[in-house]
Amino acid sequence: xxxxxxxxxxxxLLILAAGVMIYPLxxxxxxxxxxxxxxFREAGLVISQxxxxxxxxxxxxxxxxxSKYLMNSxxxxxxxxxxxxxxxxxxxxxxxxxxxxxxxxxxxxxxMTIMLPIHVIIVPQYVMFSQIGWVNTFWPIIVPxxxxxxxxxxxxxxxxxxxxxxxxxxxARIDGAGHPRIFLQxxxxxxxxxxxxxxxxxxxxxxxDFFTSLIxxxxxxxxxxxxxxxxxxxxTGESNWGALFAMSIVTLIPVFLAFLFGQKYLVKGIxxxxxx
Amino acid sequence: MSAIAELQSLSKxxxxxxxxxxxxxAHIFLIPWTIGLFLVTLGPMAMSLYLAFTDxxxxxxxxxxxxxxxxxxxxxxxxxxxxxxTFTYVLVGVPLQxxxxxxxxxxxxxGMRGLSFYRSVFYLPSMLGSSVAIAVLWKQIFGTTGLVxxxxxxxxxxxxxxxxxxxxxxxxLILLNVWTFGSPMVIFLAGLRQVPAMYxxxxxxxxxxxxxxxxxxxxxxxxxxxxxxxxLQIIGAFQNFTQAFIVSNGSGGPADSTMFFTLxxxxxxxxxxxxxxxxxxxxxxxxxxGAFTAVxxxxxxxxxxxxx
Numbered sequence: 001x002x003x004x005x006x007x008x009x010x011x012x013l014l015i016l017a018a019g020v021m022i023y024p025l026x027x028x029x030x031x032x033x034x035x036x037x038x039x040f041r042e043a044g045l046v047i048s049q050x051x052x053x054x055x056x057x058x059x060x061x062x063x064x065x066x067s068k069y070l071m072n073s074x075x076x077x078x079x080x081x082x083x084x085x086x087x088x089x090x091x092x093x094x095x096x097x098x099x100x101x102x103x104x105x106x107x108x109x110x111x112m113t114i115m116l117p118i119h120v121i122i123v124p125q126y127v128m129f130s131q132i133g134w135v136n137t138f139w140p141i142i143v144p145x146x147x148x149x150x151x152x153x154x155x156x157x158x159x160x161x162x163x164x165x166x167x168x169x170x171x172a173r174i175d176g177a178g179h180p181r182i183f184l185q186x187x188x189x190x191x192x193x194x195x196x197x198x199x200x201x202x203x204x205x206x207x208x209d210f211f212t213s214l215i216x217x218x219x220x221x222x223x224x225x226x227x228x229x230x231x232x233x234x235x236t237g238e239s240n241w242g243a244l245f246a247m248s249i250v251t252l253i254p255v256f257l258a259f260l261f262g263q264k265y266l267v268k269g270i271x272x273x274x275x276x
Numbered sequence: 277m278s279a280i281a282e283l284q285s286l287s288k289x290x291x292x293x294x295x296x297x298x299x300x301x302a303h304i305f306l307i308p309w310t311i312g313l314f315l316v317t318l319g320p321m322a323m324s325l326y327l328a329f330t331d332x333x334x335x336x337x338x339x340x341x342x343x344x345x346x347x348x349x350x351x352x353x354x355x356x357x358x359x360x361x362t363f364t365y366v367l368v369g370v371p372l373q374x375x376x377x378x379x380x381x382x383x384x385x386x387g388m389r390g391l392s393f394y395r396s397v398f399y400l401p402s403m404l405g406s407s408v409a410i411a412v413l414w415k416q417i418f419g420t421t422g423l424v425x426x427x428x429x430x431x432x433x434x435x436x437x438x439x440x441x442x443x444x445x446x447x448x449l450i451l452l453n454v455w456t457f458g459s460p461m462v463i464f465l466a467g468l469r470q471v472p473a474m475y476x477x478x479x480x481x482x483x484x485x486x487x488x489x490x491x492x493x494x495x496x497x498x499x500x501x502x503x504x505x506x507x508l509q510i511i512g513a514f515q516n517f518t519q520a521f522i523v524s525n526g527s528g529g530p531a532d533s534t535m536f537f538t539l540x541x542x543x544x545x546x547x548x549x550x551x552x553x554x555x556x557x558x559x560x561x562x563x564x565x566g567a568f569t570a571v572x573x574x575x576x577x578x579x580x581x582x583x584x
Contacts, residue, residue, distance in 0.1 A: 024423065121320035130334070147308050154309070266403070
């Protein structure tokens with residue numbers, strides 16, 4: 001039975017839970033404006049003494065200014081987004097709309113790659129990329145995306161294309177359009193929401209990726225923001241939490257903005273790959 | 277249908293030849309994917325399988341050593357420990373995370389006030405969670421003078437160094453995993469929405485309690501989604517790396533208590549450049565993840581219900 005009392009209790013519970021969930025984040029933001037010795041004494045969100053220096057200090061703490069790392073991450077993210085959009089949409093069109101030999105086995109292979117731990121391919125990939133001189137470039141991270149290795153997004157797009165009425169492309173085919181034209185002029189414009197979902201997920205995941213950039217980008221001038229933060233801990237972090245938090249916030253802001261503006265797509269993407 | 281449900285149904289139906297009328301067009305559309313499959317996935321997999329039976333340090337060419345790496349794995353106490361740590365993380369962390377995700381999803385009724393606000397707040401940590409910044413935050417929160425101990429101090433309790441104590445360090449990482457329950461929660465929310473409201477109405481008329489309705493309607497109806505989340509979260513949890521790396525400065529400490537399997541693999545492969553051993557470890561990981569997934573699929577026959 002739905003009574004006002006139950007509803008109040010429920011909302012109180014949820015608000016409490018929501019508070020607990022985001023308190024650490026808010027506290028980190030507050031602490032990034034605190035002098036170091038106060039961070040370890042103030043558990044609240046009120047900033048009794050504002051220290052603006054954490055941001056400039058953190059920004060210039062490493063050999064390159066933080067803007068360099070932001071730029072590196074941005075280039076990497078854009079390359080990966082472009083790669084995923086082009087290659088995954090092509091593969092998805094084939095799987096969703098075309099009949100071809102070995103389709104089933106290829107489809108199963110594609111689904112299996114979603115579940116394959118990256119660790120089983122990272123060693124040979126590293127060997128391969130180091131032999132062609134690509135270590136300390138962005139190519140080892142971008143090229144796999146250009147080759148549609150993110151099965152998750154192919155699957156997401158397949159699900160989306162399956163929802164587009166077949167009459168649309170059949171009408172175009174009767175008008176004499178071939179598959180490239182149907183793909184480019186009929187399907188692609190209709191699957192913009194799926195492309196947006198892919199772009200936003202790729203943004204967040206590539207921006208946050210630590211493992212592959214740690215392995216491939218060992219030269220400080222190539223660091224992404226994640227590797228730079230790690231380098232920060234190694235150099236000064238333990239004694240300089242204020243600056244470390246400040247730079248942490250800097251690396252989180254783009255993800256937070258992508259989350260804020262892309263939330264609708266993120267939720268849909270999670271839900272559609274989960275269930276029909 | 278989820279990727280996993282799709283795999284299940286594909287494994288059931290016998291292969292029927294496709295009419296194959298679009299071969300040429302399909303080849304063109306699948307060029308990037310095919311190259312990727314062979315060059316980035318299958319090729320490296322085959323090479324990694326070969327390297328697993330070699331001694332290889334990247335400078336000299338691989339030297340075939342037969343089962344030496346496997347024998348070494350059998351004797352390697354640190355590896356056994358890393359498996360223990362990882363299994364604990366998976367077997368405790370994933371069920372805990374899914375239970376919270378399901379609990380919160382059920383609290384969030386369709387059409388309730390503030391639904392999208394709550395959903396955003398609960399979902400946000402799972403989007404931020406894999407980044408280094410959050411691991412940095414966690415390290416401070418559970419540090420000796422960290423946020424948790426400051427709060428405990430307010431109520432007069434003397435806290436311990438959660439991260440620096442081997443008994444609690446893994447627990448703090450499990451808690452971090454629970455904190456990121458947002459994305460399975462979103463999937464549960466979408467699944468709960470598919471349960472026809474009339475089932476509940478009929479059950480209420482019959483006088484079934486809320487708990488009974490949950491057990492007899494909700495759970496069976498969303499069992500495919502529980503299964504989907506379970507499989508994906510287990511696979512993901514086995515591969516956790518960033519948090520353990522950052523919290524322990526890459527060492528897996530204290531006393532190897534956060535030495536996750538993937539962290540040990542990274543140390544062997546990319547710190548010691550013992551690529552042969554790292555490859556053997558990678559294959560062990562594939563076998564373990566594969567076995568878990570297979571068992572999951574097998575057991576699912578007994579508790580997952582599809583109504584079609």
